[in-house]
Amino acid sequence: MGPLAGIRVVELVGLAPAPFAATILADLGADVVRIDRAKPGFDVISFPNDPLTRSRRWIGLDTKSPRGKELALRLIESADVLIEGFRPGVTERLGLGPADCHARNPRLIYGRITGWGQDGPLATAAGHDINYIGLAGALEPIGRAGERPVPPLNLLGDFGGGGLLLAMGILAALVERASSGTGQVVDASMVDGAALLTTALHGLQNIGLWSRPRGENLLDGGAPFYDTYETADGRFVAVGAIEERFWADLIKVLELDPDDVAGRVDPTQWPAVREKLAAVIRTRTRDEWEKLAEGTDACLTPVLTPTEARSHPHNVARKTFVDVDGAPQPAPAPKFDRTPTDSPTAPHEPRSDTADVLAELGLSATEIEALRTDGVVA
Numbered sequence: 001m002g003p004l005a006g007i008r009v010v011e012l013v014g015l016a017p018a019p020f021a022a023t024i025l026a027d028l029g030a031d032v033v034r035i036d037r038a039k040p041g042f043d044v045i046s047f048p049n050d051p052l053t054r055s056r057r058w059i060g061l062d063t064k065s066p067r068g069k070e071l072a073l074r075l076i077e078s079a080d081v082l083i084e085g086f087r088p089g090v091t092e093r094l095g096l097g098p099a100d101c102h103a104r105n106p107r108l109i110y111g112r113i114t115g116w117g118q119d120g121p122l123a124t125a126a127g128h129d130i131n132y133i134g135l136a137g138a139l140e141p142i143g144r145a146g147e148r149p150v151p152p153l154n155l156l157g158d159f160g161g162g163g164l165l166l167a168m169g170i171l172a173a174l175v176e177r178a179s180s181g182t183g184q185v186v187d188a189s190m191v192d193g194a195a196l197l198t199t200a201l202h203g204l205q206n207i208g209l210w211s212r213p214r215g216e217n218l219l220d221g222g223a224p225f226y227d228t229y230e231t232a233d234g235r236f237v238a239v240g241a242i243e244e245r246f247w248a249d250l251i252k253v254l255e256l257d258p259d260d261v262a263g264r265v266d267p268t269q270w271p272a273v274r275e276k277l278a279a280v281i282r283t284r285t286r287d288e289w290e291k292l293a294e295g296t297d298a299c300l301t302p303v304l305t306p307t308e309a310r311s312h313p314h315n316v317a318r319k320t321f322v323d324v325d326g327a328p329q330p331a332p333a334p335k336f337d338r339t340p341t342d343s344p345t346a347p348h349e350p351r352s353d354t355a356d357v358l359a360e361l362g363l364s365a366t367e368i369e370a371l372r373t374d375g376v377v378a
Helices: 017-027 066-077 090-094 098-104 129-136 155-180 190-197 199-206 244-254 258-265 267-281 286-293 313-318 354-360 365-373
Strands: 008-012 031-037 057-061 081-084 109-114 184-189 226-230 236-240 300-302 321-324 327-330
Touching: 008 017, 008 066, 017 031, 017 081, 017 109, 017 155, 031 066, 057 066, 057 354, 066 098, 081 155, 090 098, 098 109, 109 155, 129 155, 129 190, 155 184, 155 190, 184 190, 226 267, 236 286, 244 258, 244 267, 244 286, 258 267, 286 300, 354 365
Parallel strands: 008 031, 008 081, 031 057, 081 109, 109 184
Antiparallel strands: 226 236, 236 300, 321 327
C-alpha cells in the first residue's frame, strides 16, 4: 500500500531526524529495515509504541565486527535507500560509508542527515535543534517583543528542516535514478533545512515588510490580526485575519465598531487595537468563540492541545490521527487517491526481526544461531 510500495530502505538506528525520515518513507509504503546495535546503546531513546519507529522491521547487528558489517552490506545490496544520522565520518570508519555501499550497490540512494552538514567549520561539532536553527536565523525572529527568542519545540530543525527535508531529497534522488540508473548521496543538514524554511521571511525583509524588532512584525505576534488571545475560560483562540475581507468578518463576529479598530494598518496603533480585541475575546470561552466563528471567514479558530486536536470534528473527518495499538498518533500524510497509504503498524520489539530478515538473505537457522551465540546479531 502507498506510492512507495516496492521501495526497500535500510535505516541505521539514530535519533529524531533520521527515524522521522524513515517513518515518512515507511508511511508511504516503503519496506524499511532498521539496523540497531546487537547490544542496545545509551544514545538511542526507545520506548514502547514510539511513533518514530512504526511500520518497519527491526534487527540487531554488531556492525563493528567484520561479520556484522558484511551482513549489513548484504542488506544494503538489495536496498534502494540507506538512511544514516551519524556525525560526518562515522559510517566511513565502520566501512559503511557511501563508497563502501556504492561499491556493492551503485543504484543506492545514500541519505545522510546531520545538524551542520557533511562539511564546513562546524561539521563535526555537537549540537541540537536549538543550535542549528539559531545558526540558520530561524530562532531569533520567534518570540514576544522585548523578550528572549522562544524555542519552537524541536520542530524546525529536527523534523521540518531535518527529517522531512531528507525524505524529500531521497524522493528527488529516486526520481532522478529512474532516468540515470545511478544512485547518489543526499547530504541533508538541519541548518540548511531550517534556513530554507525562512525563505518567505527573507523575501519580506528584502522588500521592507519585515524590518521591526522581534515580536513587532506581521507574522510574529506583532500584528493584532495575527496573534493568539486568551478567552474567558483561560484557554486561547488563534486570529489570522490578515486580509481586509477576513478582518471585516472578524469584526462582525466580535461585534466591534470598525471605527474603533481602524488603526490596524498602522503598526504604531497595533498595541491599542490588540487591547480592544483582547478585551472582547476575554468575554467568552474558547468554544463559544469557535461556534460563533463557524461559517464565517473570520479566521478565528481554537488553540487546541495535542490531545484535543485528535478529537476535533475536522481532524476526525480527515482521519488526521490514527490509533496504533491503543496509542493515538498522527496519520501518514499527504493523502493519495490512487495509491492510498495503509494504516501504520505498531513498532516491533527492538531487534526482534533479526532472524526473519537474515533468513531472507539466505542464512540457515543454524548460521543465525551461531551468529547470535558469537554476539554478531541480537
